[in-house]
Amino acid sequence: MLSDQQILRIPGPSPIPPSVQRAMSQPMIGHRDQETKELLQRIKPDLKPLFGTEQEVNIITGSGTAGLEAAVVNTVKPGDEVLVIVTGAFGDRFAKICAAYQIKTHRYDVNWGEAVTSDAIKEYLEKYPSIKAVFATFCETSTGVLNPVQEIAEAVHTHSNTLFIVDGVSCVGGVEAKMDEWDIDILVTGSQKAMMLPPGLAFIAVSERAWKVIENNTQPRFYLDLKKYRDNLDKDSTPFTPAVSLLFGLEQVLRLIEQEGLEQVYARHQLMMKMTRAAFNALDIPLLTTDKAASPTVTAIKPADFQADELRRILKEDFSLTMAGGQQHLKGRIFRIGHMGYCSPADVLQTISVIEIGLRKAGKTTELGKGTQAAQEVYLR
Amino acid sequence: MLSDQQILRIPGPSPIPPSVQRAMSQPMIGHRDQETKELLQRIKPDLKPLFGTEQEVNIITGSGTAGLEAAVVNTVKPGDEVLVIVTGAFGDRFAKICAAYQIKTHRYDVNWGEAVTSDAIKEYLEKYPSIKAVFATFCETSTGVLNPVQEIAEAVHTHSNTLFIVDGVSCVGGVEAKMDEWDIDILVTGSQKAMMLPPGLAFIAVSERAWKVIENNTQPRFYLDLKKYRDNLDKDSTPFTPAVSLLFGLEQVLRLIEQEGLEQVYARHQLMMKMTRAAFNALDIPLLTTDKAASPTVTAIKPADFQADELRRILKEDFSLTMAGGQQHLKGRIFRIGHMGYCSPADVLQTISVIEIGLRKAGKTTELGKGTQAAQEVYLR
Known part of the structure; x- marks a missing residue:
């Protein structure tokens, strides 16, 4: 590493x-x-x-x-x-x-x-x-x-x-x-x-x-x-x-x-949210919130068929990438990705592509690149 | 400057x-x-x-x-x-x-x-x-x-x-x-x-x-x-x-x-206090506190024949050196020198020698080097 x-x-x-x-x-x-x-x-x-x-x-x-x-x-x-x-x-x-x-x-x-x-x-x-x-x-x-x-x-x-x-x-x-x-x-x-x-x-x-x-x-x-x-x-x-x-x-x-412009800052956060959500939708991994209720700064994912904390552990170990777990009664049941502040669409692509590797390592047979591709499409739209 | x-x-x-x-x-x-x-x-x-x-x-x-x-x-x-x-x-x-x-x-x-x-x-x-x-x-x-x-x-x-x-x-x-x-x-x-x-x-x-x-x-x-x-x-x-x-x-x-050793840190602060006090004593400028009541981290000086705030202004302008003034009823009547933390005897000598120039500019006919010399003697003792 x-x-x-x-x-x-x-x-x-x-x-x-x-x-x-x-x-x-x-x-x-x-x-x-x-x-x-x-x-x-x-x-x-x-x-x-x-x-x-x-x-x-x-x-x-x-x-x-x-x-x-x-x-x-x-x-x-x-x-x-x-x-x-x-x-x-x-x-x-x-x-x-x-x-x-x-x-x-x-x-x-x-x-x-x-x-x-x-x-x-x-x-x-x-x-x-x-x-x-x-x-x-x-x-x-x-x-x-x-x-x-x-x-x-x-x-x-x-x-x-x-x-x-x-x-x-x-x-x-x-x-x-x-x-x-x-x-x-x-x-x-x-x-x-x-x-x-x-x-x-x-x-x-x-x-x-x-x-x-x-x-x-x-x-x-x-x-x-x-x-x-x-x-x-x-x-x-x-x-x-x-x-x-x-x-x-x-x-x-x-x-x-x-320098960036406040409107552009807001648009960037909206874009990062949409890219992240599109990726997990493409990977068929459930999001915790509806599109309407979703925040542009953080996305919570609630996996149905793998351990959230196991994925977090793998990404930390392999890539020094840190995601957050769940709090209180959601502990162990969700993971959360922050996409706010000093974070770009390129950073979101990095996160998604790394998660795809982590999912494989966690035993999930997802198609590699599928989430990344969905996020890229959102970016280009 | x-x-x-x-x-x-x-x-x-x-x-x-x-x-x-x-x-x-x-x-x-x-x-x-x-x-x-x-x-x-x-x-x-x-x-x-x-x-x-x-x-x-x-x-x-x-x-x-x-x-x-x-x-x-x-x-x-x-x-x-x-x-x-x-x-x-x-x-x-x-x-x-x-x-x-x-x-x-x-x-x-x-x-x-x-x-x-x-x-x-x-x-x-x-x-x-x-x-x-x-x-x-x-x-x-x-x-x-x-x-x-x-x-x-x-x-x-x-x-x-x-x-x-x-x-x-x-x-x-x-x-x-x-x-x-x-x-x-x-x-x-x-x-x-x-x-x-x-x-x-x-x-x-x-x-x-x-x-x-x-x-x-x-x-x-x-x-x-x-x-x-x-x-x-x-x-x-x-x-x-x-x-x-x-x-x-x-x-x-x-x-x-x-690395320095806690005892040495304390001794350095004691030394900086003594150097500072010796300098003002040599310059015949009154200190606010007695030796017994003095803190190793900060010295307050209460000038009798020049304006504390005028000296502070001069040092700020000429040397970008900042000293503190008095608070509450001592406002304008004292100035305070901090000699704590990331501060060495060499820094104290710099401060004293610069103050001596400031005193001249403030109209006080002090002998240049006299305070510095007293501080040096304390250091060598």
């Missing part, structure tokens, strides 16, 4: 572009110095289009979960009633965070692999009009489902002042998000997925409606207090020492996205 | 060693993969000596303040009585965190630039025996004071089960810390100071006594829940996606410290 090659095809962390790697290697600077001020000045305007907002995007040093928790502790307090839409492991995480803070939590569970419908949420809110906030997952990383957050936003906002809070961790930057137009109140993402950076930053954009709630919320918080981030960002600063090297990288990521 | 040179002499973030920079540029890996498991296995034992503990050191992705807040929310709850020793801006931060969580907070304020005495704390605790935890700052970054935490620990623990919680952010890794021997219950640090990494990681070690309190503490927390970090670290894992690139760097930092 070729030394020093790692092919990372999990749904985050995702590979880092070489120019971003170089940007992160810039010498350290003081977080209170003019250099950092200017860095934030350059970053701020270019972050907004990824969220589809005119609001400033706040940057927290932490895992994506820190961003999700910030969305909770800033908007609700113990005893408040919320609805958490659970379509997989990350919807479940929102529910767990709410539970930890004694928020009165309604769970709306959907079968893993399916998307929620806006009608269901509309009905639910009619039944429980005292719900103050609805939490949803945009792309559910654990299943590869893209939930229809635009439609859900509409359903939520027919109801007075209910907030609509969205975890966009595994898709913002790779999937169109129009926070202002769709009327999403809070949109969170992390650095290590479609944002092409190492883990360590959480991003969180907040609507005017949500800021009003945040300002009056008595829930104690300090490190995750969004008001502190907003007030400092207004002065091109951060309340606490930020992960400076990731900010260096972020500036370069935003430059790369600008 | 030479392009592309930055001389960073603030008390954190501190410069990054080239080999650490290279380590951080390794290709991204999956945070749930064997590679990360093995990385954590290599890191875990080597972190302990820096804290002087047999306990595992928990790693949180976040700013140092996330570590301080973790120390608060895991050990106390609203209504609990605590004592916060405030010797500067970071003791004040502990007090602010406690206030945000409705902890009944006694503040013990010491004049900025002075260290607290253990006798004072002993007396205070005798007067208020219901205090459950004492929070202190080891090195107070805002003043360059090193508080006598070993003596304070002794004073605290003559009182039953009171916890002693220490912010070691700007010194652990550069100053001897014997958590177990001195009987410190929680010791926190950040990555961007003596640990020679970019900002983005907080480290937190916890005594058996503190774990018992943490297990029974009902204060809600999720991202900063230390039990989650401990339970995952036992399995060589993290509860949330960690800042992987900083973990790559951390492994190399620990290798560098092992």
